[in-house]
Amino acid sequence: MDLDLTWLLWGLPIAFALGWVASRLDLRQWRIESRQTPKAYFRGLNHLLNEQQDQAIDAFIEAVQGDPDTAELHFALGNLFRRRGDYDRAVRVHEHLLGRADINRKDRDRAQHALALDFLKAGLLDRAEAALHKLEGSAFEGEALLALLAIYERSRDWRQAQAVAQRLEAAEQGSFTTRLAHYQCEEAELAQKNGDTALAQRLLGDAVQHAPQLPRGWMALSALKAQQGDAAGALAALKQLAQQAPQGLPLAAHALAELAQQTGRQGEVLVLLQAAHERGPSLDVTEALARLSPDAESARARYLNHLEREPSLVVATQWLAGETLSDPRAQKPVQSALEQASNPLKRYRCAACGFEARQHFWHCPGCQSWDSYPARRVEEL
Template structure:
């Protein structure tokens, strides 16, 4: 049977037409998907600018489905999940990015950092710590070290916190001298609770040598020596505080007065207190000087002297307590009302977050900031 060339002549144009039609169909579909992905992306941005996070997430999910290889969309989606508090989905997005073999080194480090933040925000500190350690040598190393420092402070792992702070200090990421001294003081408190007084004294000695400008070290050292029966050494520690951290004297004024009485160094203590008082009147310093007075009249004159330079409801209450009025019932009622009114004024307030407390804190319980509590009380701010 002879081959009919007519079929070939008809078949070739037909095959070409079918191939061309198929390619046009694919091109058309690709263009349609390409148009839809940017639309979803820009729609997501619009929702994000209008603070509509749920709608933005839906739009970005649609955009990612249209173009699953786009890393930037995954980063945006993961960050949105984390901001909304949907940490499980944020972790899945960033773990999916890390599983991609075609991801660049820069984007891989970025995804690792984002994953560590997911764990940190979710409160999974052990997994966050492991993720942050993987960022050593990357562009995110500085941020990772700061996050690790926050983790160790939160878990009260002071030796590890000290190690990280030393690395940050050496890397010139800021001055961590005072922070390191705080860690030494925290370790000393733990040693003291464990009954290891020698270790506590050693750590406090390191703290005051490392950061003599930190009042906490001198106060803790003085307290420890006083507990050991060394009142003179305790007084000397507070005298060093007056030299290196004079602004913190109100915090140590009462202890200084008590130690002065025990050691017979009242005159020296009064000189230190009056030197501070002449520059800036303080409630605690005035009360300490009043406790060193020779009698009630001298003590009341201290309160009046303070009131003459600075109005103070706390000092007025103290002065009235020493006065003898004709009507005892009226005096008792007025005294009680003044004490109640002045009680909030005796508190300390965090300069960073405004958290108020009856006692002074070296680290704010509210915002975790160090040295954010002034040495003066609320009424004096």
């Protein structure tokens, strides 16, 4: 049978034409996709700048589907999920990045850090701790240690917090001397609750030795000595506070007055409190001075002296308590109204987050900051 070359002559041009058309279609499709991906990316960026997180997430998902190998888009998407509070999806994105074999070491560490932040924001402290430990030796080690420190503080694991703080200080990440003294004071409180006063006294001794500028150590040491019946030693500790940490004297003013009365050393303490009052009027110092006054008139004179130097509704209320009004029936309701109005002014306020409380905190329960509560009341700020 003879081969018909006519079909071959017709087939070659047709095959060539079909191949050319197919290549043009593929090129056109590639151009469409390459144009759509940047558009989706820039659209997501525009939504992000306008604080439209939901629309930005939709745009970035579209961009990731168009180019699944782009790590930066995954990071942007994961961070958006975390900021939006969608922690499960953020975890899935960052775990997907960690599961990729083609990702480099830098991006792998970055994904591990992002995953730890996801767990931390979600409140999964145990998983966050495990993820942060994997960042040792990476460029994120310093940030990981700071996050671990926050975890141990929140869980009140003071031994672990102390170890991490010492590592940070050794790495020259800042001074943690005061914070380490706080940890020792916290451990001393636990030791006291467990009845181990010897350990508590040793810890407090270390705290005041390493951070004498911290009022808490001296106050805790004074309270421990007073509990043991050593009023003279308790007073000596507060006198050290007045020398080493004078900014905290208002916090110890009432204890000073009480110890002065117990030891019969009112004159000595009066001199100390009067010197503090001259440096700057304080509600607590004024109350302590009034308590140590020999009679009611002398106490009222202390309040009046404070008012002459600095107006105060709290002090005015205390002064009025010893004054007799012309109408006796008005005495009780007027006094009650003034006390109700002045009570909020007696609170302490965190300088970092504004959280207010009736008692003074060394560690803010709102923002977890240390030493953010001034030793003065709201009215004095």
